[in-house]
Every structure is written in C-alpha cells, then in structure tokens.
Amino acid sequence: MKTAFLKTRLLKTSLSLCFAWVVLSSSACIAGTVLNGSFEGDYTDWSTLGIATIETPRFGVDPNPARPFDGVKQALIRTADGVVGDDTVANLASFLKIPVSEINANGRDAIRGSGVTQVVTNINVGDKLSFNWNFLTSQTASLTFNDFAVLSISRAGGTQSAMFLADTSTAATPFAFSGSFFSRQSRDPNLLSPTPPPTTFTFTEAGDYTIGFGVFNATDSSFPSGLLIDNISLTAVPEPTALAGLGLVGLALTLRRRRKEG
Ligand SMILES: [Ca+2]
Ligand SMILES: [Ca+2]
Numbered sequence: 001m002k003t004a005f006l007k008t009r010l011l012k013t014s015l016s017l018c019f020a021w022v023v024l025s026s027s028a029c030i031a032g033t034v035l036n037g038s039f040e041g042d043y044t045d046w047s048t049l050g051i052a053t054i055e056t057p058r059f060g061v062d063p064n065p066a067r068p069f070d071g072v073k074q075a076l077i078r079t080a081d082g083v084v085g086d087d088t089v090a091n092l093a094s095f096l097k098i099p100v101s102e103i104n105a106n107g108r109d110a111i112r113g114s115g116v117t118q119v120v121t122n123i124n125v126g127d128k129l130s131f132n133w134n135f136l137t138s139q140t141a142s143l144t145f146n147d148f149a150v151l152s153i154s155r156a157g158g159t160q161s162a163m164f165l166a167d168t169s170t171a172a173t174p175f176a177f178s179g180s181f182f183s184r185q186s187r188d189p190n191l192l193s194p195t196p197p198p199t200t201f202t203f204t205e206a207g208d209y210t211i212g213f214g215v216f217n218a219t220d221s222s223f224p225s226g227l228l229i230d231n232i233s234l235t236a237v238p239e240p241t242a243l244a245g246l247g248l249v250g251l252a253l254t255l256r257r258r259r260k261e262g
Helices: 002-025 089-096 240-261
Strands: 047-049 051-055 074-078 110-123 128-137 148-155 160-167 199-202 207-218 225-235
Touching: 047 089, 051 110, 074 110, 074 207, 089 110, 089 207, 110 148, 110 225, 128 148, 128 160, 128 207, 148 199, 148 225, 160 207, 207 225
Parallel strands: none
Antiparallel strands: 047 110, 051 074, 074 225, 110 207, 128 199, 128 225, 148 160, 148 207
C-alpha cells in the first residue's frame, strides 16, 4: 500500500515537472526557419538594397552559365560599374545591421555594394545556417581593388559580424571563366569537381536574427562583382532541455504502466 502511494506521488511529481518543462521551454523548442531559401519564389520573404536580381540556369552564356545549386532560380546581388544602382557602404551596414568596421575588417575597403536580408526568429544555440554561393567578378586579382562578399549575422544586443566569403585575390578561391558579364566565377557547381559543399555558420547565441549577404566594390566603383546565393536553410539542433524533458515523459509513462500492471 505504501509502495503504491509512493509510486502515485512520483507519477504526479513527474507529470508536474513535464508540464513545467513544456511551459518553460516552449519558446526554445520552436525552431527558426529560413523562408524561400532557394529563391524559387524570387525575393518573397527577403529584403534587398542596391542591385538584386533573380537569375536562372541560363545566367551567362555557354559553355559556362552560372547555374543554381538548387532548383531553377538563384539570387544575384552585385555592384554597379560606375553607374548608380548599388548603395553606399554606410547604408549597407545599416541595412545588414552590422557596423561598417565589420564589413571593412582585416583591411577591406568597401565603397559601395548591394545586399539581401531576412529576419529569422527563434534561433537556438547550436542551430546551423547552411548555404551555397558563387562569387563572380570582372576585376583581375587585386589587393588594391579587392572586391569581396560577406555573410552578415546580426542579433540586437548581441552578435553583429561579417563572415568573409571571398574576394578577387584569395588563394583559396579557384576562379574559372564566367560566361556572364563578369569575367570570372568562383564556385559554379557544374565547373568544379567535387561540387563545393555548402558553407555553414553555427549560432552560439539564441534569439531573433537578421541574416544577410553583401557584395562590395572596394577602393573604387569600377569593375563590378557579384554574389550568387542559393539553397539557404537552417538546421535546428535538439536542445538538452528537450532531451531531458523527453526523459521525464518516458519515466512518467513507465511508472503509469507499472501502476496499471500492479
Ligand atoms: Ca534555387
Ligand atoms: Ca571593383
């Protein structure tokens, strides 16, 4: 009789803990989502500043049109070639919600550029952003006119940083001929073997973020560069609290089954 009483108390306690866990962690269990991350819906769910277009598998001419990594559409942000259309680095910094000093870290010298952003809510620690990109440029390799592209990550009161992707001269970027109005491209999936894997960014702070991409003309406004972006997704990592909660639920169910059997 006493054992049954203890089991009942333990069952009630476990169920109470489960309920408390559901209430306390419900917000942390809602995974963030990147909407229209493959741009098959053009720029729906995205904001743009400067020159932003949607390109198809026929961006450029044979033999090397720059192709999407996923589906039949991809985003292209690019700088102008001495004409109005892109925007100032100050406006881009405000748009991407990161400081100019982040854009121009490590000696970079952005003058003008273009960008694309999306607000993604309910990102948890450990969530992973994944995307494919292809940096294109009409500059020759140059440390002075070193056009470049970045991923921007911004959380109000938290991380506000630019993750370097490519520039005109990095040795890690194996450029190939581009059949578009850019002369070189870095990561066309059909030119490089094996196909470049997606680039990833792992979040270390939970919260609501503005994620974005920027491409910049450096030092002057001539010889444009562009960034093709596609196949963006966010992979949620199970929270330790969620796993603990599932353990409590399992314990409660086990006790309930034993109680019925007894
Ligand atoms: Ca696509
Ligand atoms: Ca340039």
